[in-house]
Amino acid sequence: MSLHQSLTDSAGRHPGRVAIEHPDGSFIRYAELDGLSDRFRDRLVHMGVAPGDRVGVYLRKSVDTVAAIFGILKAGAAYVPIDPTAPATRNAYVLSNCAVSAIIVAADFEQGLLDEFAENEFSTRTLVVDAAEGGLSGLLDRMQVADAADRANTVEMKADDLAYILYTSGSTGRPKGVMITSGNAESFVAWCLEVFEPSHEDRFSSHAPFHFDLSILDIYTSMASGATLVLVPSDLGKEPVGLAKLIADHKISIWYSAPSILSLLSQYGKLEEQDYSNLRIVLFAGEVFPVSHLRTLKDQLPNPRYFNLYGPTETNVCTWHEIPPTIPESRTQPFPIGSVCSHLEGIVVDSAGQEVSTGDEGELCIAGASVLKGYWNLEEQTQHAFLERADGKRWYHTGDLVVEETPGVYRFVGRRDRMVKKRGYRIELGEIEVCLYRHDEVKEAAAIAMTDEDGAVTIRAHLATLDGQKLSMIKIKRFCSEYLPLYMVPDAFRFHATLPKTSTDKIDYQALSRQD
Amino acid sequence: MAEQSGIRDEVKKFIIDEFLPGEDPDELTPDTPLVSSGILDSIATLKLVTFLEETYDISVEPHEVDAENLDTLDLITSLITSKL
Numbered sequence: 001m002s003l004h005q006s007l008t009d010s011a012g013r014h015p016g017r018v019a020i021e022h023p024d025g026s027f028i029r030y031a032e033l034d035g036l037s038d039r040f041r042d043r044l045v046h047m048g049v050a051p052g053d054r055v056g057v058y059l060r061k062s063v064d065t066v067a068a069i070f071g072i073l074k075a076g077a078a079y080v081p082i083d084p085t086a087p088a089t090r091n092a093y094v095l096s097n098c099a100v101s102a103i104i105v106a107a108d109f110e111q112g113l114l115d116e117f118a119e120n121e122f123s124t125r126t127l128v129v130d131a132a133e134g135g136l137s138g139l140l141d142r143m144q145v146a147d148a149a150d151r152a153n154t155v156e157m158k159a160d161d162l163a164y165i166l167y168t169s170g171s172t173g174r175p176k177g178v179m180i181t182s183g184n185a186e187s188f189v190a191w192c193l194e195v196f197e198p199s200h201e202d203r204f205s206s207h208a209p210f211h212f213d214l215s216i217l218d219i220y221t222s223m224a225s226g227a228t229l230v231l232v233p234s235d236l237g238k239e240p241v242g243l244a245k246l247i248a249d250h251k252i253s254i255w256y257s258a259p260s261i262l263s264l265l266s267q268y269g270k271l272e273e274q275d276y277s278n279l280r281i282v283l284f285a286g287e288v289f290p291v292s293h294l295r296t297l298k299d300q301l302p303n304p305r306y307f308n309l310y311g312p313t314e315t316n317v318c319t320w321h322e323i324p325p326t327i328p329e330s331r332t333q334p335f336p337i338g339s340v341c342s343h344l345e346g347i348v349v350d351s352a353g354q355e356v357s358t359g360d361e362g363e364l365c366i367a368g369a370s371v372l373k374g375y376w377n378l379e380e381q382t383q384h385a386f387l388e389r390a391d392g393k394r395w396y397h398t399g400d401l402v403v404e405e406t407p408g409v410y411r412f413v414g415r416r417d418r419m420v421k422k423r424g425y426r427i428e429l430g431e432i433e434v435c436l437y438r439h440d441e442v443k444e445a446a447a448i449a450m451t452d453e454d455g456a457v458t459i460r461a462h463l464a465t466l467d468g469q470k471l472s473m474i475k476i477k478r479f480c481s482e483y484l485p486l487y488m489v490p491d492a493f494r495f496h497a498t499l500p501k502t503s504t505d506k507i508d509y510q511a512l513s514r515q516d
Numbered sequence: 517m518a519e520q521s522g523i524r525d526e527v528k529k530f531i532i533d534e535f536l537p538g539e540d541p542d543e544l545t546p547d548t549p550l551v552s553s554g555i556l557d558s559i560a561t562l563k564l565v566t567f568l569e570e571t572y573d574i575s576v577e578p579h580e581v582d583a584e585n586l587d588t589l590d591l592i593t594s595l596i597t598s599k600l
Contacts, residue, residue, distance in 0.1 A: 238558045241578040268562060472543040473536050474555055481554040489554035 002157045003185055004073040006224040007034055014200055014226040020063050022231045023246055028063045030226070033070070038154075039140045040071025046149030047125050049102050051076030051157075054165060056095045056103035058082040058113065061210060061231050064129055064136035066219065068104050069210070076155025077101075078162035080177075081211040084109065085234065086485045090175065092116030094167045098177050098376050104129060104136075159183030165376055166213055168313050169427055169488070171418060173434025177376030178313045185216060187343045187369030188316045192221040194342065195320065196254065196281060200226035203250065203278070207232045207257045213313045214256055214285060237261070244269030251278040255304075258424020259289035260456075266297040276301055285309035285317065286424035288334045288412065290455040295327045310337035310412065312398055313426070314372040314385070318344050319364075319410055336411045337402065344368035346410070347395065348402060353387050361413055364402045365395040372396070420449040422457040425487045432459065432490060435483040439476065441465045444499045446507045447490060461490035462499055462512050470495045523572070524593040530567055531589075535560050546590045551583040561586060568592070574599040 007030070010019070015031035028036070049055060055072045057079050059065045072079040080098055082091045084106070092113060095103060105113055107130035114126075129136050143149070157163065163182045167175040198204075204222040206229050208214035222229040230250045236242050244265050247255065262284055265271060282297075282304045289308065298306065311318035321338025340346040347355055348362035356362035365387050371394060374382035387395040401413040418429040429447040436445035444464040449457050465471060473493055480489040494515070500508040524546065532541055535556060550556045556564065564586065565576045574596060580586075585595050 235582055239578050239581055240562075245578075470538075473539045474543045474548055474553075477555045478549070478553045481552075486554040486557070489557075491557070 002073070003163055003182055003189075003220060004037070004070050004154065006189075006220060007037065007070050008154075010200075010223055010226040017200060017226055018228045019223070020066055020229045020231060021250065022063060023233065023236065023250070026063055028067070033063075033067055036064075036067040036137060036140075037070035037074060038151075040068055040136065041074040041154065042149045042152045043127070043140055043143060044071060044075040044077065044102060045152035046147075047102055049075050049077050051155050052161065053077040053101040054080050054098045054162075056080045056082055056100040056105075057210065058084065058091065058095075058103055058105040058109055059129060060084050060106060061206065061233060062131075062135075063231075064131075065210065066229070067136055068129075069219070073157070073163060074154040075152070076157060076161070078179075079164045081164070081166070081209070081215075083209060083211045083485060087482055088112040088116050089483065090485070094175060094177070097167075097174075098165055101125065102127065106130070107133075157182040159186070160373070162373070166211060166313050169419070169431050171428040171430035173431050175431075176378055176381065179373040179376055180216075180316075181373050184316075184370045184372065185220065188216065189220045189224055191317070191341050191343045191370075192217055193224060196221070196283075198222070198225040198227055198254065202227040202253045204229050205232060205247065205252045205255045205257070206230060207237055207255070207261065209234060213316050214258075216316060217256055217283070238264070240264045240268035241270055244271055244274055247279065248274035248276055253278050254281045254283070255279060256283040256285070258286040259284045259293070260287065260423040262289070262297055263293040266293060266300060271300045276303070279304045282306045283309055285311070286426075287421040287457075288455070291327065291331055291334055294323065294335075295329075295331075298323070298327060308335050308338060311366075312396075312400075314396055315344065315366050315368075315398070316370050317341060318346065318366045318370075318398075321409070334412070336405060336409050338410065339408045340366070340410075343370060345393075348404060348410075349387065353389070358404055358407075361401055361403050363416055364398045364400050364410065366398060367393040367395045420457055420459075422449070422459065422487060425485075427459070427488050429459075432461065432480075432484065432488055435480055435488075436461060436463065436476075438483065439471075439479055441467070441469075441471060444496075444507070446499055446509060446512055448509060448513050450513070458491040459488070460492045460494060462494050462496060464496045464498050468497055520593050520597055523596055524589050526571070527568070527592050527596075528589055530571075531556075531564070534563065534567075544589070547588045549583075549587050550589075551587045556586075564592075568596060572596050572600065 011030040011034035017030050018027050019030045019033045021027045055077050069079050102125040104127045107128050110128050161182050163185050164180050165177040167177050170176040204218055206218045306323035308321045309317045319337045319340050321336050345367045347365050350356050350362050399416045402410040405411045420427050432447040433445045436442050443466050446462045450460050477489050500511040502508045586592055
């Protein structure tokens with residue numbers, strides 16, 4: 001079943017049910033959402049968007065955004081969600097990189113985007129949506145009057161056709177596009193339905209932005225169940241008291257986010273003032289959840305089932321573990337990432353690609369239906385991401401070191417390389433360094449991740465400047481914010497005459513990590 | 517206004533001491549963007565709000581915790597004086 005089929009099916013079975021709700025009061029029923037996405041499909045096809053094309057989605061989260069995504073899928077194209085909070089330069093790079101043939105963009109982002117494209121000489125077809133001018137529906141009405149589009153047929157995607165491309169941090173300084181097929185996404189959604197057994201009575205949170213793969217569970221599992229998806233706007237997403245209220249007021253039954261948001265809610269959200277009787281499942285993924293924080297949260301919210309989910313964007317969730325009803329006070333070790341999902345297989349290998357003995361540490365590799373097709377236009381990186389084995393299967397290198405602590409249950413040990421998770425966000429330290437090197441005054445730069453006593457990750461940048469002087473923190477942070485999303489801007493800076501080197505003249509990261 | 521510039525200096529001192537140790541205070545001007553430029557991340561913003569509430573005996577509403585109200589020393593000072 002194509003991804004968009006879940007919407008059409010639910011529209012057939014529950015046309016009057018609310019598909020999406022936004023705290024600003026806006027909402028849309030299944031039948032209307034199906035209809036609006038059909039109209040967007042028609043417009044895209046009329047504009048020449050063909051199956052296999054990519055379409056950029058540069059909007060804040062809204063009812064229109066979901067309608068646009070389904071319209072794109074119905075046209076047989078892949079959607080490329082853009083981070084509205086990232087610098088326009090980075091976003092323009094993404095859109096050019098995968099050569100989108102159309103972009104739907106919010107009116108207030110349009111100018112910033114066009115400014116970038118003058119440089120890239122990239123011509124595209126842009127659809128500008130303005131909430132004040134009737135949003136997507138208003139736009140489609142006006143375009144229909146000016147240049148009527150015929151009704152187009154919905155394209156049935158095959159399993160190998162691209163559904164979306166999610167761009168993640170790249171160690172070379174440029175983000176890389178993870179290509180996810182319709183088959184990849186469908187197999188993952190089928191697993192979600194099997195494990196969480198949602199019904200049309202459920203109310204799913206949509207906390208993660210649409211360019212993060214957590215959104216795939218939110219959107220498509222909700223659609224497939226005929227449930228209601230409650231959109232959490234990005235500014236509210238980190239405001240604990242307002243967010244705590246939203247979850248209660250909108251009677252969310254299934255919550256999914258990074259652990260750091262749950263810690264924030266637990267510490268600052270004043271949860272005791274709200275009614276969470278509707279909350280039945282809490283899902284968390286993206287980083288380790290410190291046990292003390294999880295224990296406190298479970299004391300505050302004892303009713304729901306809690307699940308630890310693990311998996312890179314390249315596979316979506318690939319292992320899962322249900323947290324036991326009570327957590328002993330004596331437990332300090334984080335919970336395991338758990339067992340491999342039923343639609344996938346996992347093996348643990350050494351640096352030579354050989355399976356390790358049970359109980360030994362090694363890198364987790366995953367094969368199966370939801371493993372990515374590849375990185376967009378990056379043949380070499382794609383090849384290096386997979387392990388070749390005699391069985392002929394494509395085993396994806398997660399880059400995470402694990403240990404099988406009990407049969408079939410994996411515990412996370414650490415990363416193999418220079419990628420870190422900070423508050424659930426994936427960061428390649430190399431990408432931060434490339435940005436620092438762009439600064440005229442910087443001679444050498446090294447970014448390292450530190451962990452404070454609460455278990456929170458911070459990024460420290462070590463710099464050596466051309467004239468040996470310190471730089472203003474304010475100036476260098478502002479500089480970074482022009483190239484990097486805010487969560488990648490280093491938290492602290494240290495200045496050196498020159499950075500310490502190893503015996504082979506490479507920057508000595510170990511030595512820098514040992515400095516306090 | 518004397519009262520306003522006194523408040524602005526107190527807030528500036530807190531921000532420098534707490535979040536920008538070693539920074540030249542002259543770099544932090546009344547209109548330097550703080551939240552929107554990553555100088556104050558979300559945790560730092562919450563710590564700032566706690567400081568403002570405790571120091572000036574005011575209440576900052578959840579919907580006021582954003583760049584619109586807290587992005588610069590001038591905006592922060594306006595917010596405080598509007599609640600005194």
